[in-house]
Amino acid sequence: MNRFFLSWDKPACRAVAERLLSLGNGFHRHLVLVPTRESGRQLREYLASISRTQAIFAPQVIPADQFPRMEEKEETASAPEELAGWLLALGKTPHRLYPRLFPRTMPEDFSSMLEMAGSLQNLRHAMANQGVSCIMAHHACAGRDERWKDMERLEGQCTQQLESWKLEDRTAMKAEAPPRLLNSLRETGGNIILACTAEVPPPLRHALQHAERNGVPVQIWIHAPEEEAASFDSWGCPLPEEWSRRPIPIRDGQIRIAANPARLAEETCRIIARTAEGGTPDIALGVCDPDMNVALDAALRQYGWGLHNPEGKPFAGSGVMDLLRNLRRALEEKGTARPVYSLARSSLLCASLGIKGQQGCCAALDKIQQKFLPETEEYLLSRLKEAYPGAFPSIQAILEWRNRMAEPGMLGERLMEWFPALATIYGPETEAMEMFHSCLSGLMRLQQRSTAFSSPETALLLLMKCLQPLRVRNRRKAHAALDSLGWMEVHFRPERNLILTGLNEGTVPEGGVSDQFMPEELRETLGIDSFNRKKARDSFLLTALLHSREREGSLTILLSRTSSRNDPLTPSSLLMRCPEAELPHRVERLFQEISDVPAPLPYQRGNWHLQPAEGWKTAADIGAMAPGYKNPWKEKGLAFSPSVLKRFLACPMRFWMREALHMNEEEFLPDKEDMAVNELGTMLHDVLECFCREHAVLKDGMNAASFQNAITEILEQTFRKQYGPSPLMPLLLQKRSMEQRLSVYAVQHLQALQEGWSCIAFEHQVENWILGGFPMKFRIDRIDRHADGHIRVIDYKTGAASSCEKKHLDPLGRPDALPLLSPALHPYTKRLKNGKLAHARWKDLQLPVYVLWASETYGGHPSAAYYALPANPMDIGISSWDTLHDTMPGYEECALDSACSWTVELMKLLHEGRGLITAEELGWTPPSYDVFKDLMTSRRESLQDLLGLRLTPHLPF
Template sequence: MNNERLFLDWSQPALPAFVEELIKRYRSEREVDLSNVIVVFPGRQAGRRFLEILTDKSAGEAIPPRIITVGTLPEFLYLPKFPFASPLTQKLAWAEALKGLQRDQLEVVIPQPPEDYDVDAWLRLGELLRRQHRELAADGLSFSDVAERGQSLESFNETDRWNVLAEVQKRYLQQLDEAGLWDQQTARLFAIKHNECRTDSEIFLVGTVDLNHTLQSMLKQVAEHVHVVIHAPPEESSRFAPLGNLQPGEWNDFTIEIDESQIQVVDGPQEQAEQVALELEACGADFSIDEITVGVPDDRIVPHIERYLAMSGISTNWVIEQTLPQSGPYRLLQCVSSYLEADRTDHFSELIRHPDLSSWISQQDLPDNWLTCWDENVTEHLQRRTQVILGSGRSAKTARQLVSVIGDLLKPFQESSRPLADWVGPLRKFLLQVYGGRDLNPDVQEDRLLLQATQKIHEAALEHGRVPAALEQVVTAQQAIELTLDELRSEFLAAPVDDHAVQLSGWLDLPLDDAPVAILTSMNEGFIPSAVNHDLFLPNRLRTHLGIEDNQRRYARDAYAISVLLHSRKRVKLIAAKRDARKEPLTPSRLLFAASPEKVAHRIVRFFDDHEEDLPTIKTGLSTQREDHDFRIPKPVKMDEPKRSFRVTEFKDYLVSPYRYYLRHVLKLGEVSDSVVELDPAGFGSLIHDVLQGFGQSDETLQTDPVQVSGFLNSQLDQLVNKRYGSDPLFPVHIQVEQIRHRLNIFAQWQTEWVRQGWEIKHTEIGYGKNTTLNLADGSEITLRGRIDRVDYHPKLNEWVIFDYKTSDKAQSPEQTHRYKDEWVDLQLPLYRHLAKPFGVQGKVRLGYITLPRTTPQIRDRIAEWSEDELKEADDVARKIAENIINEEFWVELDKPITWFQEFSGICQDDVFGREAVV
């Protein structure tokens, strides 16, 4: 007996018409009894909408049918004899089947097989074969079928590979048999072969135009109970097979009637979002929000649409509120896995910064500033691993406590390898420790997502305990966590439905949607239709030869879907983009060219023309009447008492930006980060300074042999590096130390030549401990603070030179750094005169740098040539700045933005359009 085919004209949406047909068939005097009916849809969204329409049209008097998707239909048609193997068990079985091959056989499939201990790599291969097996079996094929049929395909040279894969497939099924399990796809084929498909229910297939061969064979065994609902007019019946499948060849030359006004070409994702907003505004007068559906074939642009519409005050419904890999628990386990794998400092820093773990840490017995202490220690010592924490100060002590707390938390994971199922308990315990103390409310979005995520992770972990003993792997905790996460990479957390929001739908859900308005984005090749050209095992040419899903079938499916939209909706807009979310160029969908040659030519020119199409302006939703910002730059707060002590290096900060000077020197704000991967400029310079300080205080200062001086400097450098950074610092530190060593060796040559000229080092690192004052115009005085790197004296000339070591890559002179257009921009060296006087540095005093740049020929002295009048002018500038600071003149708007002091760019709203001031 043949199945029934029911055509519903596509001049109207399918679901309302189908519901009316069901009510007409199954209505009795009292009710509409659909209890013996199974309704099959391509996806869940159509099923939910069908139930809403059924409830409405039957006035609540219908006994609903069983609503399922195509993927679950086969198991309603036969009775499996054994339990099905889980996806993880299947992957493990495939991996074991592969590993069991002889080496020469294995290399036919995989030229470079992984090592036996690399569980992750083998499981990735197992997943790859699982997918190939599932797809082929869905169309009734085995790996040996591919090997046999492929031989009749010209230039097919993969016979040996598929024969070996057939042996792997045989081993895979044998392992499941021995475990008392069944491969689902194979079970279906067994049911077909033995004519076991049965049903007492009436099955209605709705919109299922691309059934695989296996399901078709199963349905043919129960054909008398099958009713195929085809959303198309009867005159198009030749384009459909008996079970409703599209006849791909019948759609190759099918003309798709699209009016030019229905097509809009835009640039990228943001412009697509803007166009959606424009279309919604244009529909506003004639359609309510629940009568509009936005199709999104490329889900990467969903965030763009959601954000843009939210700015317009429009809510959206998207089935995915968050992918599981974006959730807090998933990311936390990723951080744990990374840290367990290598015990690296950067991974530890990432782990403790995870918001959920950070919240847990803050509840432990640690100082409130534990994170700052950790960052300070990382920046100071640049350790590669956390096994030994260097340092003896407050930051080091807190860092050790922090490592200990995390070590206790992760202690169950530190044990040696064990069977996969044995890691379920430690994983559950870890999640309970971090999240168990929270009071979670399912009505709160953040809590709801957290509950969903932890539940899915726990369920995936429990699957490990169901793996047959013969397939169970012995793994580390890190591998167990990665296996759990791998099972969940494609999972998502469902979003609640907002009845007053615009519906965003995937492309495959759109044909059965009944909203009168459809706005379809990403009308581009690769999305509509999608394509498969570079499959590792099944390229498109082989797919066509085998009769499985290929590009022709995909084209037919999408040509039919777009035709349904165009015929059944009152308003349709197709948006094609020129670039994707990664700024890569896109091409228009081939469906746009299923038209007359004249229209094709016009559309090609329209898409590839560089001229931007004129778009109307959105009249509502994105404007604001506010004249103020939500965030204002915080104004300076009055100090408890005037500042009267100044470092000589801080005056230049005030000259750059009085407000940022206030942030740094009055509020003592600064930037601490754990993201350093090498010595920053300050750390690089500090290491050189400390080596040279040790030299300046040694007995080697009068040495005239550069080899002797180099030897001393190198010894000092090695001692300092070992003390400060330990024996295992980050690798870039080793390179930087050698760079410093090279600079010091060149310095030794300059130093010995300088001594031969008659100069000697008199003071090193002086300035602190002696009060130095500077009188102001009102008779008051301020204190100057600082530390002079080096003071040299020439007895015969009776001259002094005050030196500051400069280690920056550019060997600038004092004039370049201190003055700009004849004005003082830095006062450090002139003010050193005052700091040096208490140490007897008087008379003829010169000021300069010893530069140690990257370009070693420029390692030498650079003496300033400032007159006494210029130096007195510098003193006056210092007095004026000090007076401004004492008077708290910090809120000063600048003429133009500054290019440094960037640690405060967020507070000062750098690069923010329309900020209130430039400070």
């Protein structure tokens, strides 16, 4: 082996490219082995960029670890077949077959066995990559670890299983140079160049030695000066005894500390902006800790740069993997309704099946789910066919696809039949489809050779397990100006300026935690990738990076004190490899106290402010605040309702935000399993209306038992019509609760009839009733008339209701603030039992509005009441409001008069679009469930942006 030292006064990529060009026009005949796939791409691009003036043929460049496996045989086992071999080798009771490897009984379900087989497969691959066999590990332990005997036997069983399928185990392949490649190199006179690869595991060494024995010279190029020759072995790997403790020439000024990833990202952007100076930045970004990527990408996007990750994205996060997860659920829960929703939401599946109008199908399914909560697929389809027949064929096509996948022993073949349609839809990201096709081919071949995986559920789990660890290269987006480079990628970048982020202990050097199978002592004995060797490698790489940017360019190390999850991070021990005299100062710098200074709000940045002296709101009405908003009460003559007034009284400003921004406080819950409060109330209302219509007046023969039977029967019919014959268990529990409530109600209703009351209206709809010149509409749950002619309006409440007065009035702590909303609004004042006066404001006007309408319709002084139907039967009953018409001594206004004046004034405010004031400013308690809280207080600039507030810039003094 011939070693050549390239010096380290320039980046490794430049040094390698320049030496290749110095070899003359025949350098394309050589094979160049580089550390990683990204290193190869970078070298090819750089060679093309520096040879634009002349036409050259670039050499073949591949990652070093791929060299021994370049020409794998067709009969080599695929990932699914190899994993299946491990599964069958484990057997059904591995703790009995391999007692030293599994001393305790382990779960024997398929998922657990699959996880164990995957772990053993990964261990065997890691050992094969280092050229270690079970026999070698057993001898290195001097017989102290008996597990290796069982491991060897287990591996033998797996190999035998693959041989019975006429497949070859890739981990058992000899470490030799590819024959066809060797012939080509011999014919052209080319060499193999191992370029700046700091790790050369035994299999690669054996393959290179095999190449030399077969007449192909091997050159070792080392990114270091000739004076460092004694600190590298014959393969160009740093010697641990030389590099594990050598001081690293880092200057204090090259290290910067940030409080968290967000601050680290901001500092990164500042450095890049200074380096770029308006042009394309000649800078590379190393992200040793992937946890920093999210913050870095977000910050760089704000600058218009963006971040590209050359390592790619996990296949586990792709749309294909999501679809396979949903298919697994559909196979395991066939006959239930829930998996149908998940499959219908897969855009890949719908597009591949030629389904148009996916959004409409999903909307139809969501509406059925929200209304009927179907448990079975059959009931879901019946409701879908009845309510949304246009969506039925699409859902039917999805279920037919699922049924094809459910055929025993045919999953691989059926997925392969569907694959062309999927690949067409998936688009230009062909690498993901190549990976998927490769695994599908292995699965299909496996199912043809073995009946052990004929179950579609187990076959799908096996396929997903093989796809899980794969990574797919991303296409570079147009805005992505910078690459997010891992630690092993940074060394081969040609840029003059370099930023290293996330250089934390545990990432650089990697590991440090002992492995249960391959502890450090065993690794050292075997001479493989021990923590000590990784530390020497990383020490050399950091040293080379520093020297390569010493003459021109810069290297900055940015550290975050915490992770994105706010866990503390420790700087890499490499940063403390300085002379002893400097160590105390270096430690102080790395671990100094640092505080996270909050970023300025948008209106506080720069040399001007958006905060006007008179307050952050300058608009007088909603039209001026949100110019595009159309007020429906003014422009369309929309009728008012008590519920609208109630929302306005909760917080006027929040009300206008919701109206102008079309924001909804209600959360949509796709995994809903029971009735929401309003749905339960609606069903109770329906049952009560039907019951009261049949039993509106007292008749002979009526008794409590007959009333209870009648109302229970009505509930049964209503419930079955809504939720089908097989409802979910949570629904059955709610039904039982309603039965208990209605049974008590039936007895009380009979008592009311016996006391002289009769029902004269149910769910009475009032339309375009005029109050104070404004139209109103509402629905009254029930209206009763007594034998003496007295009228009572009733509103049902499914929860435990307070008294009517408490539900409508709130103590007013700051009466002086009420004119901020409107000078025409006055507190409602009453005298307490202790003689003191109390001021209150209206927070709901429902019952007073009902009574005002009833007074006009029926005359006299109608009363109002809540009929509470809570879960506790002891609290069921009527709560009357008998003091609405009573005038307090010394005051002319009764509660009903006060409510009337408030109702008219509030409708006037809504009609004019006024009332831009928060509950906090009025001294009112803000709504308990408040999705707008941040916008109303600490993040007003966001509200300004949302509403397009017209604010005048205000220069600071």
